[in-house]
Amino acid sequence: MVKRETLLEMFYLMVKVRRVEERLLDIFAQGRIPGFIHVGIGQEAVAAGVCSQLEPNDYIFTTHRGHGQAIAKGIDLKRFMAEIYGRRDGYCKGKSGSMHIACKEMGVVGSNGIVGGGIPISLGTAFASVWKGEKRVTVCFFGDGAANEGTFHESLNLASLWNLPVIFCCENNGWAQFTPQKVYMKLENISARAGSYGMVGVTVDGDDVLKVYEEAKRAIERARKGQGPTLLECKTHRWFGHFAGDAQKYRPAKDIEEARGFDPIVKFQRFLIESKYINPEYIKTVEAKIKSEIDEAVSFAESSPVAGEEELFNDVYV
């Protein structure tokens, strides 16, 4: 059985990711953030179930919809927020924004704006772990849409061939931008592809954090023991549009409504209360703690100076 401490940590992470993204939608709508953002509201169980059991020096690769995984991996919310605001105190000096956040110290190797672009790079950190005789694992997150990129095929084959310690975590939210899965793929379960690479593949209910946790645990253990990669497909639901501000005109209202019915936080919270791990008072405390963390992060970000012109020419070359 999962330890109480871990359960509470996952609950905290899920609520934190949700509230951060809700706040981001809010401040984005007010025009306070440059560029554009993609939120994963409704998908929090995947990030929490996987990242809560990673070591700080394990590696993760994320996507354009990567806030949740980075937060769950343990990055500092203040510097994360400052980065999204494009400010100097951000993790990448304000040069990455929402879509390209990276944090070396916490093993967030990089988020990627190219669908499937991070998958081949994740082979490299896994390769380096083996090379150095370290036990660090790599988790490469990507979407259902990314599973149709050629990089998916090349990378899964090579990872399996070389037994690399990587978990390919496909966060299947049923949509690739404005197109639902059944329109672009005959398969129902993307994990079915794993067999063709000689790799273990599993599909789990990605809205059930305990199930995600359980399968991720197996995959991580296999990787740490040198038993090779896993394709872990987590079926979840995207509540909002592809990007913040997307009115989802292409999507039936019923589908959106149904997606919200799978709320992973509601589900987990019910379990925790019924099993007497927490009570409504506890939830209030967690919410209050998270609210103050977010307030602090936002004011930190807003008071950090905007990246200046002197940064324009920095970091093109060493």
Place this chain on the structure above:
Amino acid sequence: MKEIRYIRAITEALSEEMARDEDVFVIGEDVGGPGGAFSATKDLLEKFGEKRVKDTPISESAIVGLAIGAATQGLRPVAEIMFMDFLTVCMDQIVNQMAKMRYMFGGIYKLPVVIRAPCGGGLNAGPQHSQCLEAWFAHIPGLKVVMPATPYDVKGLLKTSIRDDNPVLFIENKALYAFKGEIPEEEYLIPIGKADVKRKGRDVTVVATSRMVHQSLEAAKSLSNEGIEVEVIDLRTINPLDKETIFQSVEKTSRLVIAHEAVKAFGIGAEIAAMVCEEMIDCLDAPILRVGAPFVPVPFNLENFYLPNTEGVVQAVKKVMAY
């Protein structure tokens, strides 16, 4: 000094750098036992073992991606892409990932990746195995592009490229692989970004790259018999471009010809010509001429009509002299 082929200069550079630095490894298709399609990695597997000589599936994006990820963790990969033409199938990894990771992540990574790939025609290899695409990559901030013409430059520059903390595209010329030249017995390095005056002359500056360096030297020799003294500059590195050496020479000669094997249109010749016009047009006594390939795919059986050659350089030089 000793005589060595261009291809073996590559092998020596790889072998010396792998012996010097345990973090260097080579990765690519057939690079292990077979020693690569052109034998550049010959015997490296026996010398350094399977850990450091990685044979891969035919998966160029995976090869380059793995190299990038490994480089973020301090390893120093040298990836071989069998033909330069095949870089097009892993362009995202090179252009959107490798070239931009340092900048967009605010300088948190060094990416000491070398990608070696041969360019060029002359082997009747057809349109998909003969291109010179250096201008594409020189156009991308974050990449360095090296393109040597002689065994001496190949060895010195490859060693430097491996030691460089930035991504380097190292463009070899497969028509030159058998070309012989002298190199010192002892170790030497050549800096990236430094052109080399391969022949001194007062009348016309010819800036050339890769195989066209040799054609230009031949042209210079025959023009000398007619009393025209050509200065031949071998760029060696496309980016960063050695403006200073070019400008100094043009200041002296007031006439400029640029010769490359790539398609003339939109090539690096255009960049150099524009640069000289922008900054020193008053020095020029004649229009700048470019020698390059016509705007057609590299033909399989019509290479004689296609490839820029010595005669092309001779004609261009005569034209600027007659102006």
